[in-house]
Amino acid sequence: MKSFFYNKLLGGKQGAIGLLVLALVILVVFPLTLDLFRLNLVGKYLTYAFVAVGLVLLWGYGGILSLGQGIFFGLGGYCMAMFLKLEASSPENTSIQSTPGIPDFMDWNQLTHLPWFWKPFESFGFTLIAILVIPTVFAFIVGYAMFKRRVGGVYFAIITQAIALILTVLIVGQQGYTGGINGITDLRTLHGWDIREDSAKYTLYFVNAFLLLGCVMLGRYVLTSKFGRLLLAMRDKEDRVRFSGYDVSTFKIFVFCLAAVISAIGGAMFTLQVGFMSPSFVGIVPSIEMVIFAAVGGRMSLIGAVYGTLLVNFGKTLFSESFPALWLFLIGGLFIAVVMFFPNGLAGIYAKYSQQLAACVKSGRGCARSLVEKLRSLRPGSRTGAGSQAGESL
Amino acid sequence: MNLKHTAGLLRHAKRSLLILSLCTLGVGAAQAGPPTAQVNTTGLAVTDDTVKVGILHSLTGTMAISETGAQEAEKLAIEQINNMGGILGRKIQIIQEDGASDWPTFAEKSRKLLVNDKVAAVFGCWTSASRKAALPVFEKENGLLYYPTFYEGLEQSHNVIYTGQEATQQILAGLDWVAREKGAKTFYLIGSDYIWPRTSMKIARKHIENVLKGKVVGEEYKPLGNTSFGSVINKIRLKKPDVIYAAVVGGSNVAWFKQLKAAGITGKKQTLLTISVTEDEVLGIGGENLKGFYSVMKYFESLDNENNKAFVKAFKAKWGADSVIGDVTQAAYLGPWLWKAAVERAGSFDVDKVVAESEKGDIELSTAPEGYVKLHANHHLWSKTRVARWGDDGQATVVFESGLIEPNPFPKGYQ
Numbered sequence: 001m002k003s004f005f006y007n008k009l010l011g012g013k014q015g016a017i018g019l020l021v022l023a024l025v026i027l028v029v030f031p032l033t034l035d036l037f038r039l040n041l042v043g044k045y046l047t048y049a050f051v052a053v054g055l056v057l058l059w060g061y062g063g064i065l066s067l068g069q070g071i072f073f074g075l076g077g078y079c080m081a082m083f084l085k086l087e088a089s090s091p092e093n094t095s096i097q098s099t100p101g102i103p104d105f106m107d108w109n110q111l112t113h114l115p116w117f118w119k120p121f122e123s124f125g126f127t128l129i130a131i132l133v134i135p136t137v138f139a140f141i142v143g144y145a146m147f148k149r150r151v152g153g154v155y156f157a158i159i160t161q162a163i164a165l166i167l168t169v170l171i172v173g174q175q176g177y178t179g180g181i182n183g184i185t186d187l188r189t190l191h192g193w194d195i196r197e198d199s200a201k202y203t204l205y206f207v208n209a210f211l212l213l214g215c216v217m218l219g220r221y222v223l224t225s226k227f228g229r230l231l232l233a234m235r236d237k238e239d240r241v242r243f244s245g246y247d248v249s250t251f252k253i254f255v256f257c258l259a260a261v262i263s264a265i266g267g268a269m270f271t272l273q274v275g276f277m278s279p280s281f282v283g284i285v286p287s288i289e290m291v292i293f294a295a296v297g298g299r300m301s302l303i304g305a306v307y308g309t310l311l312v313n314f315g316k317t318l319f320s321e322s323f324p325a326l327w328l329f330l331i332g333g334l335f336i337a338v339v340m341f342f343p344n345g346l347a348g349i350y351a352k353y354s355q356q357l358a359a360c361v362k363s364g365r366g367c368a369r370s371l372v373e374k375l376r377s378l379r380p381g382s383r384t385g386a387g388s389q390a391g392e393s394l
Numbered sequence: 395m396n397l398k399h400t401a402g403l404l405r406h407a408k409r410s411l412l413i414l415s416l417c418t419l420g421v422g423a424a425q426a427g428p429p430t431a432q433v434n435t436t437g438l439a440v441t442d443d444t445v446k447v448g449i450l451h452s453l454t455g456t457m458a459i460s461e462t463g464a465q466e467a468e469k470l471a472i473e474q475i476n477n478m479g480g481i482l483g484r485k486i487q488i489i490q491e492d493g494a495s496d497w498p499t500f501a502e503k504s505r506k507l508l509v510n511d512k513v514a515a516v517f518g519c520w521t522s523a524s525r526k527a528a529l530p531v532f533e534k535e536n537g538l539l540y541y542p543t544f545y546e547g548l549e550q551s552h553n554v555i556y557t558g559q560e561a562t563q564q565i566l567a568g569l570d571w572v573a574r575e576k577g578a579k580t581f582y583l584i585g586s587d588y589i590w591p592r593t594s595m596k597i598a599r600k601h602i603e604n605v606l607k608g609k610v611v612g613e614e615y616k617p618l619g620n621t622s623f624g625s626v627i628n629k630i631r632l633k634k635p636d637v638i639y640a641a642v643v644g645g646s647n648v649a650w651f652k653q654l655k656a657a658g659i660t661g662k663k664q665t666l667l668t669i670s671v672t673e674d675e676v677l678g679i680g681g682e683n684l685k686g687f688y689s690v691m692k693y694f695e696s697l698d699n700e701n702n703k704a705f706v707k708a709f710k711a712k713w714g715a716d717s718v719i720g721d722v723t724q725a726a727y728l729g730p731w732l733w734k735a736a737v738e739r740a741g742s743f744d745v746d747k748v749v750a751e752s753e754k755g756d757i758e759l760s761t762a763p764e765g766y767v768k769l770h771a772n773h774h775l776w777s778k779t780r781v782a783r784w785g786d787d788g789q790a791t792v793v794f795e796s797g798l799i800e801p802n803p804f805p806k807g808y809q
Contacts, residue, residue, distance in 0.1 A: 037509045041502065096804070108548055108593060169617060173587060181588045181618065182523040183497065186530045196534050275530055278497050278523070320499075321506070324492040325453050 007224065015220060018303045019213070026209045026306075036198055043205040043273045045313040046212055048073075050266025052294040052305035053215050054259030059291070060299035061223060062255045063235030064152065067287050068160030069263050071167055072135040074282030076264025078171075078178075079134060081277035082118060083127040084187035084195075103184070109176030118177075124191060131268045132261055139260035140253060147249035147256075152238075161284055168283040183278025187271065195272055208269045212306065215262050219302045222258065231255060296338050298347025307346050427483020433742045436536075439512040440743050445484040447472070447730075448491060448507035450518030450528075455495025456619075456644065461520045463674055463723035464542050465490070466713045468517040471730035474708070481734050482741070489513060493520075497527035504528040508535040514743040515540065517729045520722070522546060522590050529554065538745045540729030542722050544669075544691070546593035547803040553745070555732060555752060556774045558725040559692050560803045561594045564669055566601055567779040567796040568690030569639075573606045575794070576665050578636035580611045584626055585641035585670075587615035594641050594669060597808045604807070611635050616642070621649035627657045640668040647675050651683040661686015661784075672720030673788065681788040692777045693724040693764040694790045705763035718788070724763050731759055732769060766798070774801030 006016065030042050051069045059065050091100040097107040102114050120126045142163065146156060171178045179185070187195070194200060222228055233241045234248055242248050271277045280286065289312075297308020315334055319327035342349050427433065430442050439446035449468055451461035472486045480486060489511050491503040500519060507513045508531065515538045519525040522545055532539050532553040539554045547560035572578045581602050585591025595613060602608045611633045614626050630638060638659075642650045647670070654660070666687040673695050676684060695706060695718060705727065709719055733748070735757045740747040751757065755771035768776040776798045782790035 035510075037505060040505075044502075105589070108546075108589060110596070173617065175587070175589065175592070182526045185526045188530075196530070274498060274501065276498070276501070276527060278527070280497055317502075320492050320494065324490050327492065328454050328494075 019216065019220075022216070022303050022306060023213055026212070027206070031202070031205070036201060039205055040201050040273060041313075041317060042310070043201070043208050044270065045310055046208055046306070047266040047270035047273065048290060048293060048313065049212055049306040049309040050215060050269070051263040051290040052297060052309045053212070053219055053302055054262040055291060055294040056297075056299055056302050056305045057219055057222065057231075057262075058255055058259040059294065060301075061228065061231045061235065062252065063231075064252060064256065065154075065157045065291070066160045066256070066259070067157045067284065067291060068162075068164035069259065069290050070282045070284075070287035071160070071164050072139065072260040072263035073267035073270070073286070073290070074167065074171075074277070074279070075135045075138060076131045076267030077271045077277040077281060078184070078267075079121070079127055079130045079264075080268040080271040081184040081187060082121040083124060084190060084271065085184045086114075086118065086122050087190070088186060088188045103179070104186070105179045105182065105184075106176055111176050115177050131264055135260045135264035136257045139257045143253035143256040144249075147252040150249070152252075161287070164282060164284050164287050168279045171279040171282060179278075181279060183276055183280070185276040185278075187275050190272065196275060201273070204269070204273050208273065211265060211269065215265065216302045216306070218262075222255075223302075227251065227254075292335060294345075296335070296345050298345030298350075300344065301347030304345055304347030304350070311346065428741065433482055434514075434744065435742070436744050436746075437512060438514045438743050438745075440484065440514060443484055444487050445481060445743060446487045446489055446511060446513045447733075448489050448511065448513040448516040448518065450491050450493055450500065450503055450507065450516055451520060452495040452524075453490075453492040457493075457495040457520055457524075459678070460644070460674055460722070461493075463717070463720055464520060464726035465518075466717070467709065467719075467723045467727035468729060470709055470712050471727050473712070475730055475734055481737050482743070486730070493518070493524055497521075497523045500524040501527045501531050504531040504537070504539075505535070508532070508537040514538070514737075514745075515733050515748075517542075517726065517733075519543070522588070525554075536745050538733075538748060540726075540733060542726035542729060544721060544725070546590045547805070548593065550772050550774075550803050552749060554773060555729070555769070556801075556803075557728045557732065558722060558775075559777060559779070560774055560801050561590075561597050562802050562805045562808065563774075563777060563799045564690055564692070564779060565594055565597050567794075567799060568667055568669070568688075568781055569598060569601050569606060571781050571794045571796075572637055572665065572667055572688075573608065576636065578665065579608045580633070580635045581608060581637045581639050582611055582630055582633060582635035583613040583639050583641075585615055586618050586620070586643045586646060588618060591615065591641035591643070591670075595639075597805065598639060600808045616646065618644065618646070620646050623650050623653045627653055627659065630659065631657070636665060638664065638666040640666060641670045642668070643670050644675075645678070647671060648678050648680075651679045651687075655683050667781075671784075672722065673718040673790075674720040674723070676784065676788040677718060681784060681786045684784040685786055686783065688781050688783055688793070689790060690779060690781050691721040692779055693719075693721045694780060694782045694792060695719045696782070696789045696791060697764065697780075698792075699763075699765060701761050701765065702763040728759060728762055728767065728775070731761070732757060735759065736769075768798070770801050772801060772803060774803060776800060 030039060034042065051073050055069060085103045089101065089103045094100045094104060097104065099107055099112045102111060146159065172181045189195060230241060230246060230251055234251060238248055293309040293312050294305045296312050297306065298304030316331055319330045338345065430440055434440040449465050451465040452458045469488065472488060475481065476485050489507060491507060493500040493503060504516065507516055517540045519528055519539065519541050520543050525541055529551060533551060537553055540557055541554055542557050544558040544564050545560060547562065583595045583598060585595055599610050602610055612629055667690060668687065669690050671689045672691060706719060710717060736748045736751045737743055740751040752769055753771050755769065757769040759767050765778060770776055778798055779796045780792050781794040782792045784790050
């Protein structure tokens with residue numbers, strides 16, 4: 001059991017250290033050093049990291065580039081938002097409307113009763129299940145339709161992008177049912193617990209952080225299993241795996257569903273922490289941005305994806321606060337620099353320099369030892385020869 | 395005796411000097427404003443000689459072209475206020491943030507301005523979506539937002555002052571005018587597909603059917619950013635409405651008016667009334683495509699009054715002779731002035747006190763470029779509505795001006 005935990009979930013010594021450092025950073029360092037406003041921002045960024053972690057599995061290992069992960073982030077987020085919105089739209093809160101008791105945007109759009117598909121979201125249990133199941137089912141349908149027909153590569157990327165666009169148009173167009181381009185705003189309480197309070201923000205931050213670490217461990221588990229090897233094999237030579245008797249499409253559907261459900265958890269946590277959901281998280285631009293997060297972090301590294309997300313978003317916030325008119329160019333510059341000079345992202349940089357560092361540390365220890373010896377030999381009486389030796393080793 | 399007298403005189407002189415210097419000190423203190431502890435009891439970013447405010451508009455992204463004018467006007471107003479000595483003896487410092495045409499960013503930056511920077515007021519937002527995203531933050535942190543855009547109404551927050559027109563103010567007078575002057579009976583409604591055009595059209599339809607006893611022969615919505623209006627234009631040709639009533643926004647406008655012109659529907663033969671085209675949009679559309687059509691707004695750059703002449707001159711001096719001034723730009727310019735008036739009457743920067751003064755419903759600006767405006771207890775402005783006809787040069791000539799219209803964000807009978 002212990003070795004299962006150690007080897008599979010943490011990924012051995014190297015992985016355990018990485019995970020521990022990540023846990024330290026997001027569970028200890030950030031809460032201690034950042035004020036609540038910044039911590040809440042980090043919490044928001046970490047919800048994007050869910051999508052990036054999913055993309056590492058899907059794209060980094062599976063070789064399937066999806067430019068529509070915002071779909072699943074959005075589905076998870078909208079499910080949570082629907083529940084919270086219904087709770088915020090009690091008849092007392094909405095007495096100013098022509099039909100009290102329904103969400104405000106429905107009232108503006110002349111709806112007089114709650115649509116049928118909103119009704120189940122009055123139950124929290126149903127909502128939690130929906131957050132996990134709806135994106136999975138949706139991913140299954142899309143995945144089944146495409147992978148069974150051996151649609152892959154750039155075509156898959158384009159189709160996912162198209163679906164993201166279709167979903168955005170649908171949400172914006174059906175504003176009476178979805179809140180349209182404004183999204184679902186002004187969310188207040190979860191079972192009477194005010195999610196806008198400071199204490200709630202701390203709690204949500206930690207729940208979010210633990211869930212993210214859990215997803216990273218889940219990803220580790222999947223990748224260290226036989227399935228992970230198959231994923232890599234499929235990425236590098238799909239036909240060979242197929243000829244070996246494996247049903248490639250089923251594996252692809254599975255990893256697509258897995259990435260979807262991880263993204264959806266991120267979306268739901270986003271809604272809870274930010275207090276609203278809008279179609280601007282579903283469309284093409286956020287979906288591509290999330291691919292960039294994974295790319296900057298290193299698409300072969302689950303932990304790197306988290307750091308990549310944090311780095312890019314820190315950059316965004318910092319640049320946009322300091323240079324309101326120039327910041328997009330700076331972000332663009334950052335992307336170009338990363339792609340040009342560090343194609344394996346942050347994880348690549350780490351891997352490269354950690355070896356050098358380790359080598360240096362080792363040799364450094366050697367240096368130090370020999371230096372101490374040399375110093376000892378510098379005692380009066382043994383002066384001859386010592387100088388030349390020290391010079392050599394330096 | 396003599397000596398004594400001299401000494402007495404000297405003492406007297408000393409005393410009066412003392413009094414004099416005390417007086418100057420007093421005057422000095424009055425100029426520096428009341429003590430900070432008195433004008434700021436809620437921990438806002440107010441010092442003895444400065445007060446911080448936020449400006450939050452999109453400087454990047456699709457909305458930047460529309461929002462630039464608004465933030466320029468706000469900066470101009472703040473500069474003018476500072477040149478007059480500031481507010482309560484304090485100079486206004488601006489903290490500018492970019493909303494990046496992205497609604498969540500508006501919420502994030504609002505929180506940053508209110509929680510981290512503790513600004514006393516924020517001038518910002520443009521689209522309804524950005525306001526809706528930022529609104530919960532302002533209500534939670536008890537901030538104060540001056541929102542400049544004409545919008546759909548159906549909202550009245552403790553924490554927002556709306557300096558643009560709400561829908562009924564903008565719509566009813568214009569429809570009355572077109573029915574009276576052009577004898578219009580049939581209307582074709584077209585708008586972009588989101589909350590503002592839909593709400594506006596709902597109000598317009600009720601007014602046309604119930605009050606003007608006219609007929610709506612078509613109602614159509616196109617997605618934001620849509621550029622093909624061929625099918626709508628064909629329907630319009632078929633129905634031959636007396637009036638096309640349009641609320642197409644942003645970049646779509648360029649395609650909409652060019653395609654109308656290409657289809658031979660021009661201001662010569664067809665009456666078209668739009669509630670979404672200001673001087674800013676005309677820059678993109680081109681005056682020649684719009685010639686003869688009408689816009690309904692509360693402000694046009696061409697308004698002929700002393701306030702406006704001074705405003706246009708100052709604006710162009712600061713932001714370039716090529717810059718144009720649209721309705722929202724002027725409404726944004728009112729924000730800092732309305733805030734100044736309310737703060738000075740409250741004698742405090744505290745949001746609740748400023749709002750309380752604003753809600754008394756008698757804050758007036760007789761220096762507004764659009765003419766006289768008054769703040770209503772419901773956080774909106776009393777204002778006039780104008781119908782103006784566009785010319786080749788991208789400027790409009792006012793053909794009708796209403797009286798002051800009471801703002802009514804929750805119109806009964808129009809919902």
